[in-house]
Amino acid sequence: MSEAETGPVLYAEPGSTWWPVLWGPGFALTGLVVELVTPGPVNLGVWLALAGALAAAAVLWVYARRRALAVRLTPEVLTVGGEDLAVSGITAITDVGAPLGSRVLGGGLTTPKGTGEVPLRLSDDRVVLAWAKDPATLLDRLRPLLPES
Known part of the structure; x- marks a missing residue:
């Protein structure tokens, strides 16, 4: 969706x-440095391959997290995980209890760890x-978009 379709972003969590993509190459660099300062052979090719493999795995992991755990609010749409909800379809955000079995937006069975x-x-x-x-903060940004009740 373009900004022209949904308006400016009022709240976003990516x-x-x-930066986790750098963890694997960092570990591989540490291993290479240890090999360089200790006696014995230096396996530069192995460390480069390891760095590339770990970085590639981290790219997939980060990409998946950015799709599954992103939250974005515009004046028209609230996107939670991979699910879009029209703001016009929301009628209340205060004094709303969460009954047992309420559907979690984004497709999960429960809310993700570390979220409210x-x-x-x-x-x-x-x-x-x-x-x-x-x-x-999400509630504060969402409140002005809803009709007063």
Whole structure:
């Protein structure tokens, strides 16, 4: 979706940064340095291959986290994980209890570890659970978009 379709981003959590991709090459560099300062053969090719393999695995991991754990709010759409919810379909965010068995947005069975629940009442009177690392800020940014009740 382009900004022209959804408006400016009011709240965003990327799900993950890209810096974990450097962990594997960092470990491989440490192993190479240890080999360089100790007696014995230096296996430069092995360390380079290891660095590349670990970086490639980390790219996949980060990419998956950025898709599955991202939260984005625009004036039109709340995106939680891989699920879009029209802001116009949300009727209440205050005094909304989360009944047992409420559906979690984004496709998970529970809210992701390290996130807080944000219960939302929809126009069809269902309650769903959004989530964010900073639920209070998400609620503050969402509140002005909803009709006063």
